[in-house]
Amino acid sequence: MTNPVTTPADFWNPKFDTREYIFGKTPNTFLTAVIPPAQSGQTAYAPADGEGRNGVYLAQIGYDVTSVDIAEKAVEKARLLAADKGVEINATVGDIMGAPPAEFDVVIVSFMHFRPDDHKRFVDHLIAALKPGGLLAIEGYSLDQLPLQSGGPKSEDMLYTRQKLADDFQALHITLLQDTRRTLSEGNRHQGEAATIQLVARKAITA
Numbered sequence: 476m477t478n479p480v481t482t483p484a485d486f487w488n489p490k491f492d493t494r495e496y497i498f499g500k501t502p503n504t505f506l507t508a509v510i511p512p513a514q515s516g517q518t519a520y521a522p523a524d525g526e527g528r529n530g531v532y533l534a535q536i537g538y539d540v541t542s543v544d545i546a547e548k549a550v551e552k553a554r555l556l557a558a559d560k561g562v563e564i565n566a567t568v569g570d571i572m573g574a575p576p577a578e579f580d581v582v583i584v585s586f587m588h589f590r591p592d593d594h595k596r597f598v599d600h601l602i603a604a605l606k607p608g609g610l611l612a613i614e615g616y617s618l619d620q621l622p623l624q625s626g627g628p629k630s631e632d633m634l635y636t637r638q639k640l641a642d643d644f645q646a647l648h649i650t651l652l653q654d655t656r657r658t659l660s661e662g663n664r665h666q667g668e669a670a671t672i673q674l675v676a677r678k679a680i681t682a
């Protein structure tokens with residue numbers, strides 16, 4: 476018997492359908508280290524933002540935030556987290572495979588992994604979502620995550636390598652691209668030793 480095809484929303488909604496924040500309420504600590512506080516009027520975009528921990532953080536440091544996720548159960552929790560923290564975010568249900576909703580000063584990606592065809596579309600989406608001069612920060616699992624138990628997909632073709640990200644974002648000015656071994660403590664899904672790759676890049680002012 477073959478497995479029925481599962482959409483990303485069908486896959487993720489049941490996981491988010493709990494009062495618990497499965498990736499925690501605190502932001503990804505790499506992103507907090509590399510994203511500066513907003514200057515007046517600056518915008519930020521958090522695609523695949525899940526329950527909103529990173530989008531809410533960006534609002535707390537002054538950005539006008541657009542948070543998008545395909546799972547409505549996650550988006551409901553992102554709105555609740557924003558209200559609980561006393562900030563506003565524009566949290567919407569949407570698919571990040573198409574055109575981005577606008578161009579932004581800052582774009583962040585936290586632990587988002589796709590199969591190769593969708594990954595290419597996601598890369599195009601991220602580059603198109605940056606204003607000229609805009610800042611992109613990404614953290615995801617590397618191939619070295621395969622034997623580890625702190626989250627992420629178990630398919631090699633969905634995991635990052637530095638070479639893959641360097642090729643993906645060669646149109647940008649990459650200022651940081653590094654492998655890490657670090658300890659995650661993010662809800663009940665990301666706990667323990669992890670192997671990640673971190674990238675920071677900027678789009679040219681005259682693209």
Ligand SMILES: C[S@@+](CC[C@H](N)C(=O)[O-])C[C@H]1O[C@@H](n2cnc3c(N)ncnc32)[C@H](O)[C@@H]1O
Binds near residue numbers: 487523524545584587
């Ligand atoms: C591993 S979770 C990461 C959530 C969040 N970035 C964080 O770090 O807490 C992956 C997220 O991607 C979302 N997602 C998967 N495919 C998507 C798509 N095509 N469009 C928008 N969101 C998607 C899922 O619903 C889920 O919230």
